[in-house]
Amino acid sequence: MFRFLLVIVLLTIFHCNAQPFSNVVSLDGQNDFIEIPNAFNTQFQSNVTIEAWVKPCAIDGHRMILTKFWCGNNGNQFYFTILDGKLRWAWDNTGCNDGANFYETGIVVQANVWQHVAIKHTPTGVTIYYNGSPIPGTLIQGSYANMLLSNEPLRIGVYKTITGNWFGSYFGLMDEVRIWDAALSDALILSRYNAPLVGNEPNLEGYYNMDISGVGNGITVPNIATNNGNTVDGVTIGTASGPFFFNQTTGTFNQFLGNDTTLCQGDSILLDASLIVGTYLWQDGSSDSVQWVNQPGNYYVTVTKNCEVYTDTIQVDYFPLVTVDFGVDTTLCGNETLNLDATFINANYAWQDGSNAPTFNVNSAGWHWVVVEANGCFGGDSILISYLPAADVNLGPDTSACLGTNILLNANTGATSYLWNNGSTNTTLNVNQSGVYFVETAGYCGSSYDTIQVNFIAAPIVNLGNDTLLCANETYLINAPNINGATGYLWQDGSTGASFLANQTGNYSLAVSIDGCTGVGSIQVNYSSLFLDLGPTDTTLCFPATLNLDLTQGNASYLWQDGTTNSTYTISENGMYYVTISDNTCSLSDTIQVELNKVNSSFSFSTQSECGLGRVICQNLSAVNMGTINQLEWYIDGERITSVNSPLFNFEVSGNYAIQLKAYSTFGCFADTTITIPVVAYPVPLANFQTSTNEAAENDPVQFINLSYNADTYQWLFSDGFVSVEKSLSHTFETPGFFQIDLYVSNEWCHDTVVKFVTVKTPIRYYIPNAFTPDGNALNQLFSPIFQSGFDPYDFQLTIYNQWGEVLFITHNATIGWDGTYNNSLVKNGVYLWKVKFLDTEHNERIIEYGTVTVVR
Incomplete structure (x- = not known):
């Protein structure tokens, strides 16, 4: 309630006499105004009425309300101003201020108060109104008359010198600017001055009610008048901070700090008054646009903008601090519990x-916590x-363990x-001997005593015999020893029998248990490293390959089928081969049958020569001693070409070519042979020529340059009947048309032909005179281009200029020439510029020509 009463009091102080409309514009008195572009409905000569609501912050000197006045190219018309508290109306009827007329009242305008002002102008008198009623005034200079028309824009709030x-x-606030193209009656002005308009009232040309919001340059200010269908909107001229539009209704901007609020302990809030750009005064005397609050209390600010004062207040309170206290960390014994509240x-x-829940019963170790929320804190x-x-x-029950x-x-x-x-006095005791052990404890949770009997049992001895050496494919049976009291056997692979059959190199172990104590024995079984493998029983070799056998190993001895005793043996012939190898323990034997596969690669050939082509015909002659030839590969200069039996090779270039044949047998063996063969391909001529142009004019010579090669003879055939055997030549076409040119070339073996075309056209023919005599004697009266052919009469333009570039004559009709006149008068003798544009129909391109013509009379 207190906050509400404070706002009402402040509004009474600062907003008395407030006019009844909503949004207003604030102008800073320095560099902002509203400009309305010139239009026919802002041009007034005889009768006009202008109104505005004003609340000036300053009334010293000139404070322009509405102007359309400047001594310049656009001329003067009027301005309506506050001058040292008086209202002045000025209008001009001769130009440049020479005939300025001034009508002025006494001091009536007050600063910082809303008031309505108006002026009515007629050719015979001026009336100024204050708050809807006419007030006395004096014509202090000039006389009553119509106003001078002006193209200058209308401006609200400034005058152009x-x-x-x-x-x-x-400097101040302004609203409801109205412009009437009529002299309103006193009754109409009084009845309307304190009420908004609809916008369609008779003779209303401009109605700027400022019902927009925003601040800065470039804001559109709408014209609400709708009578003439050509309303002219205004636009703000200023800076980022002005002009400034805002709502003038009572209470607006008196709630910009927000509602009263309650915060949590330790929180803060930013009070921001920058919604209104002005000067600031807070309850603590600070002048920033914002203030941080972190304590309870009543906060208020006063904002002054131009001659307007705004204020707001806010109450900030804090909720009680949410507190919880569990005390210090705690240790409990056994099954004790703790209630946390x-x-x-x-x-x-x-x-x-x-x-x-608000409480929690603790029955386990660890961190216990709670988050409490009250009023959002x-x-x-x-x-x-x-x-x-x-x-x-508790040391546990009496126990036993294995010795060790x-x-x-x-x-x-x-x-x-x-x-x-x-x-x-340690918490633990490590024992390895049989006996009785006891301990006594004392501590936070009391004292205690316990005892335990510990027995240690010896493990059995397991003997599996000596390590042994075996030959390949031999086995060895390992038997478990007979041990009294044994309760189980466990071999290295998890089996539990009384014996184990060894068939590979390795360490074999047996675990034997007595009363849960286990003894382990092991034996190493090794196999002789002697080995023998001569490979597959039947082996085929590709001639001239050999088979090298290397059996070298340890201290072994060797005996081959031919009585030799080396550890290596080389086989290069067909036959049966065998060997025996021995060491101090074992003996091995093996046999191998070897066959040699011999492949012979061979072929015959013949050659042929043609125009641009050399041929080589080959015939395969390859053979093999066993099996068959099942694959052929032919290569030319190292590149694989084909696999047929009798290939034909074509060559476009003469030269020596290396032809290779690879022959493969069904046993995977191969042989190859290469023959270098000379090949002749007769050279091929290539016919070609170029022309000096593809589009020629009739009777203009065209050059034909021969670009053929590998040729000895030439023959030219032209479709117009011309024939020549020269290598290169020149030819003239006497008629227009599309002509074919054939060139035949040849050498001793071959020939070639090329065909090209030439288009021959009739050139465009026109003439442009350089002088004419428009003197009325019927000779040489017009200047115009003269065309014989080759142009489009519907795509034509002739333009005549004087020496300053001014256009004197223009036509798009080629039959109409310039008669030497401009604005129905003959021009002076002299030189004039011309430009001609037309379409060349033969070449389908636009031609532009420039020149001069001399007028002589």
Whole structure:
């Protein structure tokens, strides 16, 4: 309630006499105004009425309301201004201020107050109105008369001086600018001045009600008048900060700080008054456009823009701090529990396990936490709970272990002290001998005592015999030893029999258990490294290849079928071969049958010569001693060409060519042979020529240049009947048309032909005179181009210029020439420029010609 009453009081102070309309424009009195382009409905000579609502911040000097005045190319018309508190109407009826007329009132305009002003002009008098009623005024210079027409734009809020500078900038607020093309009656002005218009009232030419928002340069200000169908909108001229349009309705801009608000402890809020661009004064005396708030209280700001003052206030409060306190981290014993209480007024809860009650019962170790929300504010706490076991120590039941192992006795209960029977004070005791062991503990959760009997049992001895060496394919049976009390056998592969058959090199092991204690024995079985493999029993070799056998290994001895004893043997002939190899333990034998496959690659050939082509015909003659020839490959200069039996090779260029034949047998063996063969291909002539042009004019010579090669003789045939045997020549076509030219060339073996075409056209013929005598004697009276042929009369233009480039004559009719006149008068004697454009129909291209013509009378 307090905030509302404060706003009402401030509005009473700063907005008394406010006029009843909504949006207004604020002008800064320096460099902004509204400009309305010139149009027929802003041209006034006799009767005109102009109105505006004004609230000036300053009334000193000239403060222009509406002007259409400048002593320049556009002429003067009128301006309506505030001059030192008076209202002045000025109009011109002769130009450049020489006949300026001034009508002026006494001091009536007040600063910082909304008031309506109007002026009515007729050829016989002027009336000025204040708040809808006529007030006294005086003609202080000139006389009543019509106004001088002007092409100058209308301007709201400024005047353009004779030097082109801006003068008399309006400072303050303005609204409801109205322009009537009539002298309104006193009754109409009084009845309408304090109410908005529809826009279609009779004689209303301009109606700018400022019902727009925004700030800056280039904003369109609509003309609401709709009578003449040619409304002219205005546009703002200024900077990024002006002009400034805003809503003038009571209360507007008095809520720009927002609603009263309540924050959480530690939060802050930014109060922003920059919605209104002006000067600022906050409750603490600061002058920034914004203020940060982090404490409760009542905050307010006053914004001054031009002569308007706006204010707003906001109450900022803070919710109580959400607090939770679980105390310090806690240690519990055994099965103890702890109740955590986070109760807060009108709060919501979120515990670490997802529960949402105000309390939580702890029965496990770890971090426990809660988040508490009240009024959109948050608080919380966390606590680390540790658990110690109960005081009772337990070493477990009496136990046994295999001799040679250790047992770790663990008495750790979280106690603070430990005492073993051997005097140790550690939490654990490592034992490896049979006996009785005990421990006593004491700590946070009390004291305790326990004892345990530990027995150690010896493992059995397992003997599998000595390591052994075997020959290939031999086996060895390994038997488990007879051990009293054995409860099971386990071989290295997981089998559990009393014996194991070894058939490969390796280490074989057996685990035997007695009362859970296990003894392990092992034996190494090795095989002789002696080996023998001569390869497949029947082997075929491709002649002249050999088969090299290398059996070298360790300290072995060798005996071949021919009695030799080397570890290597080379086979290069057909036959049966065998060998025996021995060491101190084992002996091996093997046999191999070897066959040699011999391939003979051979072919015959013959050659032929033709025009542009040399031929080689080949015949395969290859053979093999066993099997058959099943694949042929022919190559020319290393490139594979074909696999047929008797190929034909064509060559377009003479030369020596290396032809190779590869022959393959069914056993995969091959042989090859290469023959270099001379080949002759007779040269082929190529007919070709070029012309000096493809489009010639009749009776103009055309050059024909012979570009043929590999030729000795030439013959030219022209479709117009001309024949020649010259190598190159020149020919003239006497008639237009499309002509074919054939060139035949040949040498001793071959010939060739080429055909080309030439188009012959009749050239365009026209004449343009350089002088004419328009003197009325019926001779040489017109200047015009004279065409005989070759142009399109529908695509033609003749233009005549004087020496300054001004167009004197133009025509698109080739039959109409220039008669030497301009504006129905003969031009002076002299030289004139002409330009002719026309379409050349023969070549389908546009021609542009320039020149001069002399007028002589």
